[in-house]
Amino acid sequence: MAMTMKLNIVSAEKELFSNLAEMVIVPGAMGDLGILPQHSQLLSTLKAGEVVITEQGGNQESIYISGGLLEVQPHLVTILSDTALRASDLDEHAAREAKERAEEALQDQESGIDFAKAEASLAEAIAQLKLIDKLRKKRKGH
Amino acid sequence: MASGKEIRSQISSIKNTQKITSAMEMVAASKMRRAQDRMSASRPYAEKMIDVVCHLAYAHTEYKHPYLQEREARRVGYIIISSDRGLCGGLNTNLFKEAINDMKACNEKDIEIDICVIGSKASAFFKSVGGNIVAHTENLGDEPSLENLIGSVKTMLDAYAEGRIDRLFVVFNKFVNTMTQQPIVAQILPIAVAPAEDHKRVRYHEMSEDDDHADMKYHWDYIYEPEAEEVIDALLMRYIESLVYQGVVENVACEQSARMVAMRSATDNAGDMIDDLQLVYNKARQAAITQELSEIVAGAAAV
Numbered sequence: 001m002a003m004t005m006k007l008n009i010v011s012a013e014k015e016l017f018s019n020l021a022e023m024v025i026v027p028g029a030m031g032d033l034g035i036l037p038q039h040s041q042l043l044s045t046l047k048a049g050e051v052v053i054t055e056q057g058g059n060q061e062s063i064y065i066s067g068g069l070l071e072v073q074p075h076l077v078t079i080l081s082d083t084a085l086r087a088s089d090l091d092e093h094a095a096r097e098a099k100e101r102a103e104e105a106l107q108d109q110e111s112g113i114d115f116a117k118a119e120a121s122l123a124e125a126i127a128q129l130k131l132i133d134k135l136r137k138k139r140k141g142h
Numbered sequence: 143m144a145s146g147k148e149i150r151s152q153i154s155s156i157k158n159t160q161k162i163t164s165a166m167e168m169v170a171a172s173k174m175r176r177a178q179d180r181m182s183a184s185r186p187y188a189e190k191m192i193d194v195v196c197h198l199a200y201a202h203t204e205y206k207h208p209y210l211q212e213r214e215a216r217r218v219g220y221i222i223i224s225s226d227r228g229l230c231g232g233l234n235t236n237l238f239k240e241a242i243n244d245m246k247a248c249n250e251k252d253i254e255i256d257i258c259v260i261g262s263k264a265s266a267f268f269k270s271v272g273g274n275i276v277a278h279t280e281n282l283g284d285e286p287s288l289e290n291l292i293g294s295v296k297t298m299l300d301a302y303a304e305g306r307i308d309r310l311f312v313v314f315n316k317f318v319n320t321m322t323q324q325p326i327v328a329q330i331l332p333i334a335v336a337p338a339e340d341h342k343r344v345r346y347h348e349m350s351e352d353d354d355h356a357d358m359k360y361h362w363d364y365i366y367e368p369e370a371e372e373v374i375d376a377l378l379m380r381y382i383e384s385l386v387y388q389g390v391v392e393n394v395a396c397e398q399s400a401r402m403v404a405m406r407s408a409t410d411n412a413g414d415m416i417d418d419l420q421l422v423y424n425k426a427r428q429a430a431i432t433q434e435l436s437e438i439v440a441g442a443a444a445v
Contacts, residue, residue, distance in 0.1 A: 008190055012288050012387060015186040030367045041201070044367035045376050069377055071194045078190050080380065094293030095277075095300065102259075102278035115249065118242050118271035125235040136411055 004056050005037040005074075009063060011081040016063055023054040024077060026070055033070070035077055042072040051079065146430065149423040153416055160412035166229070167405035173284055174320070174398035180285070181317065181388075181395045188388045191381050195333065198377070202363050205370040208303060209378045212332050217254040219276075219298050219307040220245065221330075223314040223389050224264035225397040226280055231404035233315060233323060233396060234263045240325035241313045256307055258298050260291070260390060276301065284398075286390045288383060295383050302331050310382075314389035315396035321403060323396040330385050333378070 002022045009017040025034045027049030035042075048066045055061060065081040199210070222241055224234050245255055258277040259265040265278055277297040282290055301307045310331035315323040366373045 008186075010187040010190045012184055012187045012384060013180075014183045018186075028367055033367075041197075041362060041364045042367070043198075043364040043373045043377065045373055069194075069373070069380065071197065073197060078194055080187065080191060080194065080377075082380075091292055091296050094289075095296035096293070098258075098277040098279055098293035098297050101280075102275045104278075114272045115242065115246055118238075118267075121267075121271060122235060122239050122242065126232070126239070129232045129235065136407060 002056075003037040005035075005077055007053065007077045007079075009051065009065070009079040009081060011065070011068075016065075016081065017053065017061070020056040021053050021077070022056060022058070024079075025052040026079065027051070027065075028070065035070075035072055038074050039072050039077075040074070042070070044070045046070055046079070046081075146423060146426050149419055149426065153419050153423065156412050156416050156419070160409055160416070163405045163408040163412060167402055167409060170398050170402035170405060174395060174402055177284065177391070177395035177398050178317075181391045184384075184388060184391055188384050191384045194377065195381050198364075198374070199333075203370065203374070204363065205374060207374050207378060209331055209333050209382075213308050215248075215253055215308040217256065217307050218248055218309040218311065219256045219258065219301060219331075221258045221260065221294070221298060221310070221312045221386060221389075222264040222268070223312065223386075223393045224259070224261035224267075225393065226262045226282065227397075228263065229404060230397050230401040233400040234267070236323075237313060237315055237325040238264070238267050240327060244311070244313075244327045256298075256301065258294050260294060260386075261393075282390065282394075284394060286387070286394060288387050291383065291386055291390065295386050296379075299331075299379060299382060312386055312389050314393045317392045317395045317399070320399045323400055328385075328389075330382055333381070 004020040004022055007017060007019060007021040007024055008015075023034060023036050025032055026044075027047045029045040029047055032049075033042075033044065046065065046068045049064070051063045051065055053061045053063070065079065068079060068081040071078045071080075220241060222237075224237060228234070248255060255274060256276045257268055257273050259268055259275055260279045261282065262280040265275070265280055268275055277294040279290060279294045298307070298310055302310055309329060311327050312330050313325070313327050316326045318324050364370075364373075
């Protein structure tokens with residue numbers, strides 16, 4: 001029987017594959033990579049493309065991924081697939097948007113947390129919750 | 143004592159409220175189930191991510207990433223994950239209390255604070271009490287997607303990389319069970335090597351059959367494609383994002399279950415209140431009838 005390795009393919013939203021495999025071919029950033037058991041440790045980024053798995057027993061299966069990362073240990077291969085389409089300029093844009101939203105929300109706003117104010121408003125909210133609790137118990141009582 | 147009509151209208155208005163709260167309870171219950179499914183679906187990714195980062199911590203890499211290096215804290219960042227909507231009991235309040243306590247400890251040590259808020263409740267709270275909000279995301283809805291988080295997280299990671307903050311914490315509600323949610327403040331940067339120890343047992347279990355664990359102790363390094371720096375950057379960025387995403391997903395599950403519980407007790411309370419008012423109404427009605435009767439009898443006696 002051919003040698004096998006443990007292969008895990010996961011995306012942020014679900015587990016795509018988790019079983020023993022004889023070989024896996026992945027779309028590496030620098031070109032396709034074929035990984036067999038006993039491969040030495042490797043870390044690589046992945047492009048969008050097809051992952052071809054040769055399962056234990058010789059069955060072939062293919063999964064589409066939209067990019068991600070590959071980690072190889074001699075008996076363990078992990079593919080972390082992205083769900084979102086990623087590009088550095090897209091990320092940059094998203095970051096700028098988040099910052100702008102914060103600035104918009106913060107206009108004419110002094111910085112530095114007013115701890116006294118925060119505690120007061122928290123204490124108020126907690127007191128309200130406690131009161132509701134108490135009233136509830138009282139109601140249950142009679 | 144209020145007149146019969148007033149009490150009746152009060153009862154009917156409470157009944158209407160009760161209908162709303164019980165409908166909200168049912169909606170929250172079904173959303174909670176879906177949120178829990180989503181939470182468990184995203185768990186394998188987070189676990190595998192942790193495994194890979196643990197391996198990385200064991201590797202003798204030539205490139206030392208700043209995310210892995212401890213430095214003195216002069217300014218810290220917080221990512222506060224809250225819900226977008228209220229009516230979920232003390233969920234957000236307890237979370238903010240935990241966050242404020244933690245921040246206060248920093249403040250006493252003259253450490254400055256940057257805040258990244260996720261969810262409109264956190265943004266409203268930190269706006270009203272002040273605080274240096276540097277990034278802001280809201281309206282994630284019931285199905286938060288990673289895409290909406292990337293921007294905020296990147297803002298904080300950039301701040302860390304540029305040395306504007308020296309620590310990064312994430313604050314969210316951990317889903318314990320339907321009745322219990324626990325506010326948590328967790329450090330995500332620099333990546334503590336401690337988790338590697340925590341997960342060693344799990345990893346050991348996983349690897350022991352291949353007897354691969356022993357190899358981990360020797361000096362080894364990865365082969366990188368394309369460059370060490372690029373790959374590790376991409377990996378650690380996704381690691382942080384997955385931690386934050388996991389926090390958001392858990393917080394959504396917490397929100398729904400807290401809302402379900404809050405709405406259930408609101409419905410119960412409305413029921414109790416209706417019972418009480420019904421009693422008062424009956425008494426008032428009885429009193430009015432008695433009075434009318436006695437007036438008639440007195441009138442008849444007078445004739």
